[in-house]
Structure formats: C-alpha cells, structure tokens
Amino acid sequence: MHRLSDRSGPPVVRPGARQVGHSSGGSSGRVRRRPAPFAGPARVTRTAGQDVPAHPVRGGYEICPVCFWEDDGQDDQDADAVPRGPQDRWVWWGGGMTFEAERAALLEPGRLWSAGEVLGKPGPVPAVPGVYGWRFGAAPYDGLAVGELLYVGIAPRRMANRTSRQHLRSRVRYHFRGNAEGSTLRLTLGCLLGLELRRVGSGRRMTFGVRGEAELSAWMAEHARVCWVAYPKPWLLESALITGLDLPLNLDQNKHNAFHPTLKALRAAARQRARELPISG
Template sequence: MRFEAERVALLDPERLWSAGEVLGRPGPVPRAAGVYGWRFTSAPHEGLPVGKLLYVGIAPRRMATRTSRQNLRSRVRYHFRGNAEGSTLRLTLGCLLGLELRRVGSGRRLTFTVRGEAELSAWMAEHAKVSWVEHPQPWLLESELIANLDLPLNLDQNKRNTFYAKLRAMRAAARERARELPIST
C-alpha cells in the first residue's frame, strides 16, 4: 500500500475523539486537508463490528471542476451536528438505526427532520469516535483505503464490500419512502 503510515494512523490511532471534544472550542481537529475515520462503541446495525474502523471520508472533496473549500475541522464537526442532506455518514447511520427519512423545505432536501437529526446527533455523541490524518490529496488516500480495507459504511468505490448491497438497498428504500410521504414541516 502506498500510504502505509496514514493507513496505520487510521487503523491504530493514538487517540479517538468524541463529539464533545470535537465540538468544543477551539477543538482538536485541524483546519487542514485529510482523511477521517469513524468507529462506534455500539453497532449501528446487526452484524457490524464494534470499535473497528467502519467509514472513511475526506476533506476537501475533489469534484470534476473544482475542489470544495471544506477542511477536516468543518467536515468532522458537520458529521456530528449537521443533517443527512449534507452528510453521507449521517444518512447511512440514520437509515441503519431505523430513523425516518423525510422531504423537508421545498421537498427536494431529505433529512431525518429536526427530531430525527437530534436523535441521531445524540446517538453519535454517545457512540461515535473519530480520528484523522492530514494529507494534501485526501482523495488519493481515500481510494487506497477503500480498495484495501473492509469499510462497510462506505458506498462510493466499494461495490466489492459484502455489506454494499444491503446498505445501498436500505438507503434507496428510505429515499423512496420519503418521496411517498408528504413534505415534513
């Protein structure tokens, strides 16, 4: 593997950080580019391991025509307190935990509503732990990690994972159900 030091740092981090620590001021997460990894002290779904690296994400995200302006600090903090529309991790966890996805606002955005997002934030505050590693081109490291590790909560670039089909179906069913329901206020 090309990024051995970074892989080791995410698989066996010196420290795992909780929501309270990450969301505190000034907070430990750097305003830098890199990859973050998530573990949970309670399995978000039957059959998923506890305490093992289950998901990696990056900041900034590289898109076809530009690179996002996000950094590790903004992205990790958003995962802890944002909503499912802006966080693939939150969308995945909410679906796995059985929260109801709904259309909100104009009807184009999908979230777990204020109540569901608060429930998800509380679950994450109790069970989610995160670590990170700085890297100037995190998309390269992310691709390498997904190709070589068992990361069941990542869908992008991860069709070979045994949990892929189940997770993809759960998320699709949640989206389909949300489109059938009236817009939530």
C-alpha cells in the same frame, strides 16, 4: 511505476529488424532501422549496475529480474494518479506512495475523539485537507463490528473546476451536528438505526427531520468516535483505503464489500418511502 534508467553502449538491434539506407562510404553512412514484430528484448537497460533486457511491453506488469519491480506503466507525468492493477484493484506501491503511515494513523490511532471534544473550541481537528475515520461503541446494525474502523471520508472532495473550502475540521464537525442532506455518514447511520427519512423545505432535500436529526446527534455523541490524518490529496488515500480495507459503511468505490448490497437497499428504501410521504413541516 518502473522508470527506465540510463542506457549505455551501442544500440541493440531487434532481432529481425531490417537495416535500410546504409551507405557504402563507411562511418559517414547513416543506419535507419525499421522495427519488425517483437521477437525479443528491444534494448538494454542498466539497472543496479547490470545490463539487463528492458521490459518488452510497458504496463504489462512484468517483474524486473534485478530489482523485482512490477512495471505498471506509470511514469513521472502521472505520478499522482492511482492506477488499477492487473486484477482491477488499486495498486499498492512497493516504494513511494505506500500510505503506510496514513493507514497506521487510522487503523491504530493514538486516541479517538468524541463529539464533545470535536465540537469544543478551539477543538482538536486541524483545518487542513485529509482523511477521517469513524468507529462506534455500539453497532448501528446487526453484524457490524463494534470499535472497528467502519467508515472513512475526505475533506475536501476532488473538484475538477473549482476549489473546495472544506477541510477536516469543518467536515468532522458537520458530521456530528449537521443533517442527512449534507452528510452521507449521517444518512447511512440514520437508515441503519431505523429513523424515518423525510422530504423537507421545497421537497428536494431529505433529512430525518428536527426530532430525528437530534436523536441521531445524541446517538453519535454517545457512541461515535473519530480520528483523522492530514493528507494533501485525500482522494488518493481514500481510494486505496476503501479498496484495501473492510469498510462496510462506505458505498462509493466499495461494491466489492459484502455489506454493500444491504446498505444500498436500506438507503434506497428510505428514500423511496420519503418520496411517498408528504413534505415534513
């Protein structure tokens, strides 16, 4: 986000600009300028106490010669958006929204929390918006790292036309004790562990059944550990984390990850198999 600072001095005429409507009456005349195709700096910007040419094209990822800021074309009115950079990657700001503290809280947490601790009352997880991260003491699938951050999730989801009531406490607790229909993390882990996905109820919901969900909850109680960081707009932080880190268990926004095709295929195969089986009682 490159903000143009105050401008001083007379206007700079673009090279090749044609002056029209000039009065012969001296200072009372008015000058109008019709811009020609760009042939040089359009104006002078005062930056860091110096007069330097402003960037000729906004959003062109030019580097300021004085402050070395990269101009991504973003301004105050869209400061909360997460723009894509010139390589179609999410931009990490050199100032402002760097997420450095939040990244550190998830990559190097002061401690990790178990199912027993999270599900206890009152429990340590705050009822606020934020991002949570998961590690596992045993690999749910060959080749996945043990003890490393493998998945991040958010609460609440970004919703265009209504406000979600979800928060960190409700989502983290649900992942530990819910079912695969309401938890994409549980769906992923169950598929990786080889549990059988089944249609339940009317046939539109898919879970691992009573026995399978209980088995998954027991596995998570033994091996899964979670940490979190509060953040008012967690979807912004989530997007940056998924793009900048190796998070193999995230599917959304994560096609660049090497494990993405494997995980996507395993989940698709489990769903297809569930459709072929009768509804589970």
